[in-house]
Every structure is written in structure tokens, then in C-alpha cells.
Amino acid sequence: MESSEQSPAGPGSQDVNPVFLQQLRELDIPEEAAKQALLHTRNVSAEEAAMYYFNKLENEEEGDEDLLFKMVFIVNMELSMGMGKVAAQVGHAAVGLYQAMQEKNTWREMAWKWDHAGAKKVVLQGTNMAHLLELQALAMSLSLPTKLVNDAGLTQVEPGSTTVLAIMGEEDMVNNVTGSLKLL
Incomplete structure (x- = not known):
């Protein structure tokens, strides 16, 4: 992905915002999980996506994935x-x-x-x-x-x-x- 050619995706976009994606990657969130979290939260912010990811991870640890x-x-x-x-x-x-x-x-x-x-x-x-x-x-x-x-x-x-x-x-x-x- 060449971010110089791509404009950041806005809310509701099917493409992830590359700036937010990079911020999530810096939190050691796997790239695919970060993309899914951004899509699920409609690219509102890296913070929203991170909260979604960590809440989901917490729920999975409680056995919800079964x-x-x-x-x-x-x-x-x-x-x-x-x-x-x-x-x-x-x-x-x-x-x-x-x-x-x-x-x-x-x-x-x-x-x-x-x-x-x-x-x-x-x-x-x-x-x-x-x-x-x-x-x-x-x-x-x-x-x-x-x-x-x-x-x-x-x-x-x-x-x-x-x-x-x-x-x-x-x-x-x-x-x-x-x-x-x-x-x-």
C-alpha cells in the first residue's frame, strides 16, 4: 500500500485509513486484526479500533469464541x-x-x-x-x-x-x- 497515492479513508469507507492502521500496528495489533477493527468501527479513529480489538480479545479469553x-x-x-x-x-x-x-x-x-x-x-x-x-x-x-x-x-x-x-x-x-x- 503506497500511502502517498492514497488519501486517508473516511468514516464508513471500505478501505482502512493508513494512518490509523499504522498507529494500531505500533500497538502490536496484527495487521489483519487491525484492518478488521477499523472496518468494524467505520474508520472513526485508531483509538476506537484499538478499544474494539482489545474488548474483542478480552471476550474471546472468556470463551466467547466457542x-x-x-x-x-x-x-x-x-x-x-x-x-x-x-x-x-x-x-x-x-x-x-x-x-x-x-x-x-x-x-x-x-x-x-x-x-x-x-x-x-x-x-x-x-x-x-x-x-x-x-x-x-x-x-x-x-x-x-x-x-x-x-x-x-x-x-x-x-x-x-x-x-x-x-x-x-x-x-x-x-x-x-x-x-x-x-x-x-
Whole structure:
């Protein structure tokens, strides 16, 4: 990286600020970890990134790294959706849930951990709309983030049809909600 040709990255940039990166390297933070900390804190400052890195390291020493996260998608099997329609609805659910998770610090951290641990995703079969709503209520009672997709009805299903429920969380918690469901 030639810093003479590059302007320092601003807040929210996908590139890391080279000045902040150098300051973090001087604290003996590994380069990749420093880059991740800067991206996670949106290049606000080296201090913010360092605090993030050391807090994360402290949490990992407490065994937090053993937690596995997954995102599940429960498809409403009562609807007659083709494979492409199901794929599109699962895509809506994934994007919608991920966007919703950016609004809350604890959920944003969960999404980051999930993403950096392989971003496990599983598609399951739900019986009908009532079943999806029941699963959503259970997930929400466990403080798990959820996203319910209702279709616009332009192709294969009636407008407003509930097509997919997405749930994200620590794997054991999600399994408490969806562990008995069959894979699609």
C-alpha cells in the first residue's frame, strides 16, 4: 500500500485509513486484526479500533469464541412456490434480516461474528403462515432477531402471502426454535 497515492479513508469507507492502521500496528495489533477493527468501527479513529480489538480479545479469553451462530430460513410449504420463487424469497429474508441486524449494537456484533465464522445458513420447511408466526413469536421471546417476508403477489402467490421467516442467533438458541423442522 503506497500511502502517498492514497488519501486517508473516511468514516464508513471500505478501505482502512493508513494512518490509523499504522498507529494500531505500533500497538502490536496484527495487521489483519487491525484492518478488521477499523472496518468494524467505520474508520472513526485508531483509538476506537484499538478499544474494539482489545474488548474483542478480552471476550474471546472468556470463551466467547466457542459460540457458533447461524441464520435459518423457514419456508411456508403451504404455498405452491417454484424453486426460483423460494430462492428469491429466501434472498429477501437474508438481506432483510441482515439489514435489521445493523440497527442494534448487540445484533450487529452477532452478525459480524456469524459472518467471520463462515456465515452458516440453513433452509427448513414450515407448515403454513400460522406455524411461521408461532416460530417467530418463540424466537422473539428468546431475543433472537427475525425477519418475516410477505410477498407482493406479482407472480406465484397472493399479495401479502407470508413466504419465509428468517431467524439468526447462537446455534443452540436457534435450534431451540427450529431443531425439529426438516431441511428443504
